Amino acid sequence: MLTIGLTHYLVLAAMLFCFGVLVMITKRNAVGVLLGAELVLNASNVNLVAFSRYQIGTLDGQILALFGVVLAAAEAAVAIAIFVNYYHETRTIDVDRAAALRG
Amino acid sequence: MLSTQELLLIVATAIPLAAFVILAVFGSRLGKPLAGWCAVAAIAVSTVLAGVVLKQWLHGVRDEAHTFTWATLGRVPITVGLNLDALTVIMFFMVSLVSTCIFVFSVGYMAGHSDEIDGRSKYHRFFTFLCLFCFSMLGLVVSNSILFLFVFWELVGLCSYFLIGFYFHRKSASNAAIKAFVVNRVGDFGFLAGLMMVFHYLGDLSLAGAAAKFQAAYPGGELFTRSFLGLSLATWMGMLLFCGAIGKSAQFPLHVWLPDAMEGPTPVSALIHAATMVAAGVYLVARIFVLLTPEAQLFIAVIGCITLTIAALVAIVQTDIKKVLAYSTISQLGYMIFGMGVGAWIGALFHLLTHAFFKALMFLGSGQVIEGCHHEQDIRRMGGLIRKMPVTGVTFLVGVLAIAGAGIPGLHIGGVRLGLGGFFSKDEILAVAYQRAFRTEEADAPDARRSGPAERPPGEPAGAAASVNPRSEATADAASGLMAATFADAAPRRLSAHDAAAERTRDSSFTPFARHDRVGGETAVTPEGVPPVACIPAPLFWIPVLIAFVTPFYMMRCWWLTFMGKPRDRHVYEHAHETPLMGVPLVVLAIGTFVSSYAIFRPMVAQAAPAGFLCKTFNPERHHEEAERPAASREEGAESADHAVAAGLPVAADVHGRLSMIVGPAFVVGFFLAIAIYLRGLLVAGAIASSLRPLHTLLVRKFYFDELYGAVFVGGIMGLKSVCDWVDTHIVDGLVNLCGRVTRAFSSIAGNVLDRSGTYGVEPAAGEQAGRLGGFMMLAAVLAVAGIMLAYGATGAAIALLVMAWVALGIDGIVNDLARGAWQVATSLRAVQSGRIRQYVLFAAGSAAVVLLVLVLL
Numbered sequence: 001m002l003t004i005g006l007t008h009y010l011v012l013a014a015m016l017f018c019f020g021v022l023v024m025i026t027k028r029n030a031v032g033v034l035l036g037a038e039l040v041l042n043a044s045n046v047n048l049v050a051f052s053r054y055q056i057g058t059l060d061g062q063i064l065a066l067f068g069v070v071l072a073a074a075e076a077a078v079a080i081a082i083f084v085n086y087y088h089e090t091r092t093i094d095v096d097r098a099a100a101l102r103g
Numbered sequence: 104m105l106s107t108q109e110l111l112l113i114v115a116t117a118i119p120l121a122a123f124v125i126l127a128v129f130g131s132r133l134g135k136p137l138a139g140w141c142a143v144a145a146i147a148v149s150t151v152l153a154g155v156v157l158k159q160w161l162h163g164v165r166d167e168a169h170t171f172t173w174a175t176l177g178r179v180p181i182t183v184g185l186n187l188d189a190l191t192v193i194m195f196f197m198v199s200l201v202s203t204c205i206f207v208f209s210v211g212y213m214a215g216h217s218d219e220i221d222g223r224s225k226y227h228r229f230f231t232f233l234c235l236f237c238f239s240m241l242g243l244v245v246s247n248s249i250l251f252l253f254v255f256w257e258l259v260g261l262c263s264y265f266l267i268g269f270y271f272h273r274k275s276a277s278n279a280a281i282k283a284f285v286v287n288r289v290g291d292f293g294f295l296a297g298l299m300m301v302f303h304y305l306g307d308l309s310l311a312g313a314a315a316k317f318q319a320a321y322p323g324g325e326l327f328t329r330s331f332l333g334l335s336l337a338t339w340m341g342m343l344l345f346c347g348a349i350g351k352s353a354q355f356p357l358h359v360w361l362p363d364a365m366e367g368p369t370p371v372s373a374l375i376h377a378a379t380m381v382a383a384g385v386y387l388v389a390r391i392f393v394l395l396t397p398e399a400q401l402f403i404a405v406i407g408c409i410t411l412t413i414a415a416l417v418a419i420v421q422t423d424i425k426k427v428l429a430y431s432t433i434s435q436l437g438y439m440i441f442g443m444g445v446g447a448w449i450g451a452l453f454h455l456l457t458h459a460f461f462k463a464l465m466f467l468g469s470g471q472v473i474e475g476c477h478h479e480q481d482i483r484r485m486g487g488l489i490r491k492m493p494v495t496g497v498t499f500l501v502g503v504l505a506i507a508g509a510g511i512p513g514l515h516i517g518g519v520r521l522g523l524g525g526f527f528s529k530d531e532i533l534a535v536a537y538q539r540a541f542r543t544e545e546a547d548a549p550d551a552r553r554s555g556p557a558e559r560p561p562g563e564p565a566g567a568a569a570s571v572n573p574r575s576e577a578t579a580d581a582a583s584g585l586m587a588a589t590f591a592d593a594a595p596r597r598l599s600a601h602d603a604a605a606e607r608t609r610d611s612s613f614t615p616f617a618r619h620d621r622v623g624g625e626t627a628v629t630p631e632g633v634p635p636v637a638c639i640p641a642p643l644f645w646i647p648v649l650i651a652f653v654t655p656f657y658m659m660r661c662w663w664l665t666f667m668g669k670p671r672d673r674h675v676y677e678h679a680h681e682t683p684l685m686g687v688p689l690v691v692l693a694i695g696t697f698v699s700s701y702a703i704f705r706p707m708v709a710q711a712a713p714a715g716f717l718c719k720t721f722n723p724e725r726h727h728e729e730a731e732r733p734a735a736s737r738e739e740g741a742e743s744a745d746h747a748v749a750a751g752l753p754v755a756a757d758v759h760g761r762l763s764m765i766v767g768p769a770f771v772v773g774f775f776l777a778i779a780i781y782l783r784g785l786l787v788a789g790a791i792a793s794s795l796r797p798l799h800t801l802l803v804r805k806f807y808f809d810e811l812y813g814a815v816f817v818g819g820i821m822g823l824k825s826v827c828d829w830v831d832t833h834i835v836d837g838l839v840n841l842c843g844r845v846t847r848a849f850s851s852i853a854g855n856v857l858d859r860s861g862t863y864g865v866e867p868a869a870g871e872q873a874g875r876l877g878g879f880m881m882l883a884a885v886l887a888v889a890g891i892m893l894a895y896g897a898t899g900a901a902i903a904l905l906v907m908a909w910v911a912l913g914i915d916g917i918v919n920d921l922a923r924g925a926w927q928v929a930t931s932l933r934a935v936q937s938g939r940i941r942q943y944v945l946f947a948a949g950s951a952a953v954v955l956l957v958l959v960l961l
Contacts, residue, residue: 002174024944033940095940102938 009050016043030083030093034076041072106166108156109185112195115152116241118145123234130227139210142230146206146237150199157196160189161703170247170309179302182309186247186390190452190711193704194244194386197456198379200695201463202237204688208467209233209370211684215474216368229269233374236262240379244386248309249344252390253298256347256383260287263380267367279366286360290350294387297343301394304336314393314713334398341399344391345406352384352436355410359808361433365425369470372425373463376432385439385455392448393713404444404536404639408646411437413806415650418657420792420802423480424469427661431506432462434654435529441647442532445539445639450531452708457524457699461505464692468499471685472665477678482664483785484672491679496666498689503662505696507655507770524700525654530766533647540644651766655773663781671784882908 020039027033045065052061083093090097105113122145130138170184185191213226239258246252261284268280302308304326305316317337320326326337334342348354353361361381365372375381388403395403411434418430435458442451473480475492489496501523508529510522670676698704780787792799804810885908892901935946 004174004176021944021948025941025948028941033944036944098940099938102936 006050006054009046009054013043013046013050016040016046028094028096030086030095030098031080033095034079034083037079038072038076041068041075044068105169108159108164108166108187109168111152111156112185112187112191112245115149115156115195115199116238116245118149118152119234119238119241121145123231123238126227126231126234130231131224133227135224135226136210136214138227139206139213139230142234143203143206143210145234146199146203149237149241150196150203153192153196153199157192157703157707160192160707168247179306179308181250182248182312183251184247184309185245186310188711189707190389191244193456193707194382195241197459197699197704198237198240198244198382201459201692202233202240202374202379204692204695205370205374205463205467206230206233208373208470208685208688209368211682212368212370212470212474214684215682225269229266229368232262232265232269233371236266236374236379240383243383247311249298249301249313249391250308252310252387253294253347256294256351256387257291259380259383260284260291260351263287263364263375266371266375267364269367269371273366276366279360279363283360283364286357287350290346290348290357293343293346293349297340297346300336300340300343304340310390317394335396337394338396338398338402341391341395342402344394345388345399345403348384348387348440349406350384351387352381352440353410353433354384354406354437354440355413356808358410358414358433359812362426362429362805365423365429369425369466369473372429373466373470376429376462376466381432381436382455382459385436385443385451388440388443389448389452392443400444400446401639402444404441404643407437407439407441407444408643409437410434411441411650412646415653415657417802417805419653419660420799421657422483424472424482424485424661424665425466425480427482427657428462428465428469431654431658434650435462435506435525438529438532438647441643442535445532445536445643447532447535449705449709449712450528450535453705454525454528454532456704456708457505457528457696460692460695460699461502461524464689464696465499465502465506467685467689467692468495468502471495471681471689472679474685475679475681476675479672479675482661484675485665485670486668486672486784487666487670487676488679489666491676492666492681494681494686494689498693499662499666501693501696503655503658504770505700506658507773508651508766509655509770510767522700524696527700527705529651533644533651533766536639536644536647539639540641541638648766648769652769652773655770656777659774659777660781663777664785668781668784 016039020036020041020043023036023039024033025036027036045068048061048065048068050061052058052064086098087093092098122142126133126138126141133141166187168185168187170182172180173183174181209230213229219225236259239255239262243252243255243259246255264280264284267283268277270276271280298308301313304324305313305320307313307316317326320337322328326340327335329336331339350357361376364375367375414430414433414437418427418434421427421430435454439451439454439458442448442454471492472485472488472495475495476485476488479485505524505526508522508525510526780791801807885904889901889904889908892898892904
C-alpha cells in the first residue's frame with residue numbers, strides 16, 4: 001500500500017528531465033533528440049501539475065501544463081517538418097552532420 | 104499470500120513474457136528453427152499450467168482471488184489481482200491451447216518462407232512478437248480491473264501492428280498494419296472515454312467494484328438521472344466502453360481493418376482472428392456486461408446485427424481464401440456481439456470459444472493450402488486439392504461444418520446430440536434472440552420475485568446483488584415440472600401450475616412466426632416500479648437467422664472451390680503438397696472443435712454468467728438442468744451445473760427447441776446451393792454474377808466502405824489541408840511579405856535620402872582612418888558651436904545645426920564602429936558555436952548544473 005505524494009511526482013519529473021537531457025545529448029538521430037526534448041517538456045508538465053495539486057490547490061498548473069502539451073505538439077510538428085525537409089536535402093537526419101549553422 | 108491457482112496463472116502468463124525477453128535479446132543468436140521452438144516450448148508450458156488449473160477447477164477446487172491495492176489516485180484505489188473465475192480459466196486455457204497449435208504451425212510455415220529483410224533474418228522477430236502477443240492476451244484475460252484490461256488491450260493492439268506489418272518492406276503490409284492500428288485507435292478512444300467515466304462516476308476501476316458501485320447508484324445516482332442527447336450517462340458509459348470492442352472485434356463501422364490485416368503471415372491471421380485480438384472485444388463486452396443499460400445493450404445488438412449481415416454478404420463474392428475467412432470471422436464476431444446485445448451472454452462466449460477452434464483450424468488450413476500451392480491465394484485457381492492434401496481438406500471440412508452450424512436437430516445418439524460448433528453456440532444466440540424478440544418471457548413482471556439468478560428482472564438491485572436464490576427456483580420448477588425441456592419453454596415453465604396447462608395448449612400451436620405471445624407490453628411495470636427490459640425489434644431476430652443461411656453457403660463455396668472439383672490451374676495443382684509439421688496442429692484443432700462443442704467449455708462459461716443487473720442474461724442451461732433433475736436435488740439449484748462439470752458429464756443444453764425447424768436446415772440449404780452452383784466450376788457462378796452485375800459489384804467493392812472512408816476522412820483531411828495551405832501561402836505569408844515590402848520601401852527611401860555611402864561590414868581603408876579623425880574633430884567643433892547657441896537660447900538653430908552635422912559627417916562612422924566591435928566579439932565566439940545541437944544541449948545542461956550548484960552552495 002503506497003500513497004502517492006508530491007515527492008513521488010517530483011522524483012518522477014526529475015528522472016524524466018534527466019532522461020530527456022541524456023537522450024538529447026547522446027542521440028545522434030534528430031528524432032531521438034526531439035524525443036528527448038519532449039521528455040524534458042513533459043517533466044516540467046508533471047511538476048506543474050504536481051505543485052498545483054499539492055501546494056496551490058487551484059487549476060493554474062494544470063492549465064499551464066495543457067499549454068505545455070499544446071506547445072510540445074506544435075514544436076513536434078515544426079521540428080518534424082524541418083527534419084523531413086532536411087532529409088530531402090541531405091539524405092540524413094544525423095544531427096552531428098547537420099552543422100550548417102556552425103559559426 | 105497467493106493461492107496455488109493464482110500462482111499457476113501468473114506463472115503461465117509470465118512465461119510468454121520471459122520468452123519474449125529471451126527471444127528479443129538472444130533471438131538472432133538462436134537462429135532459424137531454434138528460436139521458433141523456444142517460443143513453442145514457452146507457450147506449451149503455459150498451456151500445461153492452464154490445463155492444471157482447468158482440471159482443478161473442474162474438480163471443484165476453487166481458490167479465492169486476492170487483490171492488492173497498488174496505489175491510490177486521489178480517493179480511487181488502483182488494485183491489482185487476478186480475476187479468478189470460470190470464464191477466466193476457460194478463456195486462458197483456450198487462448199494458450201490455440202496459441203500452441205498456431206506456434207507449432209508457425210514453425211512449419213516460416214520454414215518455407217523467406218524471412219530476410221535487407222539481407223538480415225527476421226525469423227526470431229516473428230516469434231518474439233508472437234510471444235509478446237500471447238503474453239498480452241493472457242494478461243488481458245486474467246486482469247481484474249478495467250484499467251489493466253485497457254493496458255493489455257493496447258499491448259495486444261501494438262503486437263497486432265507489429266505482426267500484420269511483419270513484411271514491412273512490402274508497401275501493402277505496412278499500410279495494412281497502419282490501418283489496423285489507426286482504426287483500432289478510434290475505437291480505443293471511446294474505450295478510454297468510457298474508462299474515464301467509470302473512474303469519475305463510479306470511482307472504482309476493478310470489475311467487481313465498478314459493478315457493485317453501478318448497482319448501488321441505481322436509480323438515483325448521477326449516472327442514471329443525468330442524460331446527454333436523450334440517453335442517460337450510464338448508457339453512454341456502456342456504449343463508449345463498447346467502442347473499444349467495435350475496434351478490436353472489427354464491428355461495423357470499424358470493421359475495415361480486419362480484411363486488410365490478411366497481409367500478415369497466415370499464422371498471424373489465425374492468431375489474431377481466432378484466439379486473441381478479435382476475441383478480446385467480445386471478452387471485454389462480457390466483462391462489462393453488468394455495466395450495460397438496456398439501451399446500451401440494444402445498441403450493441405444493432406451493431407452486431409449490421410456487422411454480421413454486411414460481412415456475410417461480402418464474404419460470398421471474395422475470391423482470396425484468406426479474405427473469405429476474414430469476412431466470415433467478422434460475421435461470426437457480429438454474431439457474438441449480437442448475442443451479447445440480446446443478453447445471450449453464455450451463448451456469445453460459447454460461440455467465441457468454439458469459433459476460436461474452428462476458425463484457427465480453417466486459417467491454419469488456408470495457410471497450409473497457400474504454402475502448398477506456392478503462395479497462390481485465389482480459390483478460383485485451385486480445385487481438386489483434396490487429393491493432394493487429404494488432411495488439410497478433411498480438417499478444413501470439419502471447420503466448415505462447425506461454422507455452418509451443421510447438426511441434426513432432435514437426433515440423440517447415446518444422449519449426445521449430433522452437431523458441431525455453431526450448431527450449439529450460434530443457435531443458442533439465435534434462440535435467446537428469439538425469446539427477446541417475441542417476448543416469451545412476458546411473465547417477467549409478476550415473476551420478478553421468484554425468477555432465477557440468470558433471468559433477473561431489470562433493475563432489482565438487492566436481488567441482483569445476491570448471485571443465486573436456489574429455493575425460489577425450485578418453487579418455480581416444481582410448479583411446472585412437466586414442461587418440455589426445450590429452451591423456448593423455459594420461460595413459461597415459471598408460470599403457476601394452472602397457467603401451465605393453458606401454456607401448453609398455446610405451445611402446441613406454436614410457430615416461430617407467432618407474435619400472439621407478446622403479452623404484457625413494453626410498458627408493463629413491475630411491482631418494484633421498474634420498467635422491464637424492452638423486447639428487441641423483430642428484425643434483430645430475423646436478420647441473423649437469414650444470415651445463418653448465408654454462412655454455410657459461402658463457407659462451402661470456399662471449401663468446394665479449393666478442395667473439390669477439377670483442378671483449374673495445372674501449375675498450382677502440381678505444386679500442391681502438405682507439410683506434416685503443419686498437419687499436426689490441424690488435427691489437434693479439429694479434435695478441439697469437437698471437444699469444445701460438447702464438453703467442458705459451455706458449462707465453464709455458464710458458471711461464470713453474471714447476475715445481471717439492468718442487463719438481462721439468459722442461462723437456459725440452469726432451467727433445463729433443473730427441469731430434468733429430481734425435485735430433491737433442486738435445492739442445489741445453481742450448483743447443478745458445477746456438479747455436472749465435476750462429474751465430467753457433458754451438460755446437455757438443448758437450446759434449439761422448435762427454433763431448429765427454421766435454423767436447422769440452414770446448413771443443408773446453404774451447402775446444397777453452394778455445391779449446385781460450383782459443381783461444374785465457375786461457369787454458373789459467373790453467369791449469376793453477370794446477371795446481377797450491380798449487386799455483384801457492390802459486394803465485390805465491399806459496400807464501398809473503404810472508398811467512403813477514403814472520401815470522407817482522408818478526403819476531408821486533404822480538403823482541410825488545402826484550405827490551410829491556401830491560408831498559409833496567401834494570408835500568413837502575404838502578411839509577412841507585405842511587412843517585408845513595406846520595410847524595403849521605407850528603407851530604400853531612407854537609403855536614398857539619408858545614406859548614400861553604405862559601408863557597413865566593409866573594412867575601412869587606411870586612408871579613411873585619417874578622414875575619420877578629422878571627422879571627430881569636426882564633430883567636436885560642431886558640438887561646441889551648438890552648445891554655445893543653446894546657451895544663448897537659439898534652440899531651433901542648434902538643432903538644425905546638429906542635424907546638418909549628423910547628415911554631413913555620416914552617422915555611419917559610429918554605427919560602423921559598433922558593428923566592427925560586434926564582429927570582433929562574434930569572431931572570437933565563433934569557436935564555441937559548433938553547429939552541433941548535442942553540444943549546445945550539453946552546454947545548456949552544464950550551465951544549468953553550475954547555476955544549480957551555485958544556488959545550492961549559497
